Amino acid sequence: MRADMTGGVAVVVGASGGIGRAVADGLVAGGGFDRVVALSRRRPDGWRGDWITADVLDEAGLAAAAADLAAMGPLRRIVVASGLLHRDDGSVSPEKSMRSLSLEALTTLFAVNAAGPALVAKHLLPLTPRHQPSLFAALSARVGSIGDNELGGWYGYRASKAALNMLIRTLAIEHRRTRPLGVCVALHPGTVDTALSKPFRSGVPDGRLFSTEQSAATLLRVIEELGPEASGGFYAWDGSPIPW
Numbered sequence: 001m002r003a004d005m006t007g008g009v010a011v012v013v014g015a016s017g018g019i020g021r022a023v024a025d026g027l028v029a030g031g032g033f034d035r036v037v038a039l040s041r042r043r044p045d046g047w048r049g050d051w052i053t054a055d056v057l058d059e060a061g062l063a064a065a066a067a068d069l070a071a072m073g074p075l076r077r078i079v080v081a082s083g084l085l086h087r088d089d090g091s092v093s094p095e096k097s098m099r100s101l102s103l104e105a106l107t108t109l110f111a112v113n114a115a116g117p118a119l120v121a122k123h124l125l126p127l128t129p130r131h132q133p134s135l136f137a138a139l140s141a142r143v144g145s146i147g148d149n150e151l152g153g154w155y156g157y158r159a160s161k162a163a164l165n166m167l168i169r170t171l172a173i174e175h176r177r178t179r180p181l182g183v184c185v186a187l188h189p190g191t192v193d194t195a196l197s198k199p200f201r202s203g204v205p206d207g208r209l210f211s212t213e214q215s216a217a218t219l220l221r222v223i224e225e226l227g228p229e230a231s232g233g234f235y236a237w238d239g240s241p242i243p244w
Contacts, residue, residue, distance in 0.1 A: 006032040008076035008129070011069065013056065013120050015047070016040035019139065019192055020081030022216035024049070027077065030220065035072055039065055056082050056116030059123075066123040074129040077223070080120050080138040084112040085157050094154040106156045113160035118167045121184070125175055133181045135223055136171075140164050140186035140234060147243035165234055165244060172232030183231045187222065189215045190237040210237070 010027045014020040015038030027036045028049065037050040044051070050072075054065040069075060086093045092105045117138040128134035143154055144161025165186050172184035192215045210218070218237040225239060234242045 006076075007034055008074040008132075008134075009034060009069065009072050010036045010077035011039060011075055011079070011124065012036070013039045013054070013078070013080045013117075014082030015051075016042050016044045017081055017083075018212040019189055019215055019219075020044075020079070021047070022212035023079050023081055023219065026213075026216045026220050033076065037069065037072065056080075056120055057111055059119055062119055062123045066127060069124065070127050074132070074134070075124060075127045076129070076132070076134050078120070078124050078128070078134075078136045079219075079223075080117045080136075082112065082116055083139055083141075084109060092156070094157055096153050098155070101155055106159075109156040109160040110163060113157070114163035114167060117164055118171070121167075121171050125171065125182075125184075128179055128182055130179050131181065133183070133228075134179065135183040135185070135226065136175075137183075137185050137187050137219075137223060138164060138168055139189055140168075142188045142236065142242055144186075145234070145242050145244060162244075168234075169232045169244075176228070176231060181228055183226050183228060185226060185230060185232070186234040187219055188234070188236045188242055189219055 010033045012020050012024040015024045021044050024036060024038050035050055037052060038044055038047055039052050039054040041055050052065045052068055054061050092108055095101055121136060125136055141161045142148060143158050144165055146162055168184055168186045175182050175184050190210050192210050192212055222235055222239045236242055
């Protein structure tokens, strides 16, 4: 870990999910932080560290979580690993054509994938140090890139992640005015072996379906290499920039 990023508190939002839990474990294993805190609706299985219950769509709950975190110390890492692609009941599913669009599903996807991380930023970014490096990262997806979209489909998921990307870009501009050493980025974790991706892996090339541990390790490695000049960017698991 970079010496200028040690100390303080690391927070993983959505730590009960596959990638979120692996990121939290990776931050603990890496050392360097005074505390690693998991934020999620339920306690992650087997997690023995600090845990605060929070739902990204419950702003009152996020405000209460922020108050608890403020008492722990400055936030040096904030990773938002929450997200939604589909639901088992079929109410939310990637659309193959415009005929499948529904207001309810679109509203749900935009709420979870874009509004939720933005509300997390609203309440947690003010807890980052003003004169020390810090990093806020939200998990996006390559399919949220407008420039990279050659296949179509998946309207709601694509659009909600594109909205997240714009929110991150805009947050970064405001954040650097008071915290010039702070970084705000969107990250693409690749295709990861989680419940989110399970129904949609048939076309994944050999060697490109990552375990949660592999994905977390690559993301944390990318995070370590990003400086203030990278703030507002969108990066893949291998550190390469992704077009908007």
